[in-house]
Amino acid sequence: MKFLCVPCDAPMKLQSVGPPERGSLSIVYSCPECGYEMAMLTNAYETQAVQSLGVRIGPETAGGAPSTASTDAAGGKCPFSAMIPTLEGAQPAQTSEPAPVRWTAAAEARLANIPAFVRPMARTGIERFARERGLLEVDEKILEAAREFFGM
Amino acid sequence: MKGYHDIVGDGGSGILEQVAEQRARITDGLAGVRHLVAVGSGKGGVGKSTLTLHLAGALRARGLRIAILDADFNGPSQARMAGVQGALFVPGSHKVSLPRTGNGIAVFSMGSVIPESEALDFESAAQGESHTWRATREFALLGEILASFEWGALDLLMFDLPPGAERTVQYADFLGPRTSFLLVTIPSEVARGVVARSVAALSKGPNRLLGYVENMSGYYCRDCNAIKPLFESPEIPRLGIPCLGTVPFDPELARHCDGGIPFTELGETPVGRALAHVAQQLLDTLESEPSR
Numbered sequence: 200m201k202f203l204c205v206p207c208d209a210p211m212k213l214q215s216v217g218p219p220e221r222g223s224l225s226i227v228y229s230c231p232e233c234g235y236e237m238a239m240l241t242n243a244y245e246t247q248a249v250q251s252l253g254v255r256i257g258p259e260t261a262g263g264a265p266s267t268a269s270t271d272a273a274g275g276k277c278p279f280s281a282m283i284p285t286l287e288g289a290q291p292a293q294t295s296e297p298a299p300v301r302w303t304a305a306a307e308a309r310l311a312n313i314p315a316f317v318r319p320m321a322r323t324g325i326e327r328f329a330r331e332r333g334l335l336e337v338d339e340k341i342l343e344a345a346r347e348f349f350g351m
Numbered sequence: 352m353k354g355y356h357d358i359v360g361d362g363g364s365g366i367l368e369q370v371a372e373q374r375a376r377i378t379d380g381l382a383g384v385r386h387l388v389a390v391g392s393g394k395g396g397v398g399k400s401t402l403t404l405h406l407a408g409a410l411r412a413r414g415l416r417i418a419i420l421d422a423d424f425n426g427p428s429q430a431r432m433a434g435v436q437g438a439l440f441v442p443g444s445h446k447v448s449l450p451r452t453g454n455g456i457a458v459f460s461m462g463s464v465i466p467e468s469e470a471l472d473f474e475s476a477a478q479g480e481s482h483t484w485r486a487t488r489e490f491a492l493l494g495e496i497l498a499s500f501e502w503g504a505l506d507l508l509m510f511d512l513p514p515g516a517e518r519t520v521q522y523a524d525f526l527g528p529r530t531s532f533l534l535v536t537i538p539s540e541v542a543r544g545v546v547a548r549s550v551a552a553l554s555k556g557p558n559r560l561l562g563y564v565e566n567m568s569g570y571y572c573r574d575c576n577a578i579k580p581l582f583e584s585p586e587i588p589r590l591g592i593p594c595l596g597t598v599p600f601d602p603e604l605a606r607h608c609d610g611g612i613p614f615t616e617l618g619e620t621p622v623g624r625a626l627a628h629v630a631q632q633l634l635d636t637l638e639s640e641p642s643r
Binding site: 200201202203205208210211212213219222225228241243244246247248250251252253255256257258275285306309310312313314317318320321324325328342345346349351 | 353355358360361362363364366369370373397438439440441442443444445446447448449450451455464475476477480483484485487488491492495496499501556
């Protein structure tokens, strides 16, 4: 979808995306010629159509990527968050709390590269793998050891 | 006044560019895969998943590098059958390593992510209206899986498709012309009729139809050591594509699937030999020039 400022015959630029409200996004465009601003207010179907494509809505950042993630903004987080008890942010149903495991920045960065829907499982599994070896820190060596151990 | 095509970009989000980038990541991720084979039917309950896993096992036994992507997100069965339920997902430097079976077949199945007591669900801005967006969301998820996991260098990546003739065609569209199709039927007129619809629909597109496998082609009686008829269907309509083989029903095969027991343990049974034959036919067909 594109917007054209008719008096200026100039394509309008996306300025900001408002937080979702009951399934609606407020997306503000402005004309770079006359400065006229307008907002596109999506209905839930339109919001969901974009969310289902797995794309983000937002003004481009310096790097060219949209700065606002519509799937996140629309409550997307993780598609399975409502159903997997061990997801990030959810309370795991454990009776005894195991010792916390730290993640080094490099290991955490690797974890961040993987899809949100497997991230919580990966975190839990790797921490268990580390604990079973008497370790309370996950670094890249542990990740490599896990790959080797499971024949990956 | 300017028209849509006079304007470059969409003024900010770059939706089309993002979709193109997703596609490029998928293409890049599958660059090391020699053959993409989708195992479909159109009909449910004909044994697509069972055949996928055991053909993969037969091919793996020949030393080929094989992976399975269980594309039936709503009814995943490969995790249990391949014995990778509760498998560990390990992040690599850029992508996620795939769980492997004991005989080295890489498997992605939603059954490794979601317990069998739960159904796949998505958060949505339009709850109660999933018929308007659900298929799109599932294909976006498929794209994310293809782009995010380490498929690496493979001889075959096999897609275990969900039922539905229209779904089969949607997967053909999404996976693109590189993907060839192997269809599964059983010797019943009803099943053949549905598979014939899939053949007709796929024939309109660019994807190669490798042929079909007739599953449950009689049953193997271990007591008699003989194949006996399972269906009475004398006049079964022809499908117009090559038959790559027939596989009899064997309760032992079902036990293997439920227990995650690999193909190699089927041994020199009629079912094991039938699967090995189909695997060879599949390989020969893949290596041959397409006839159309």
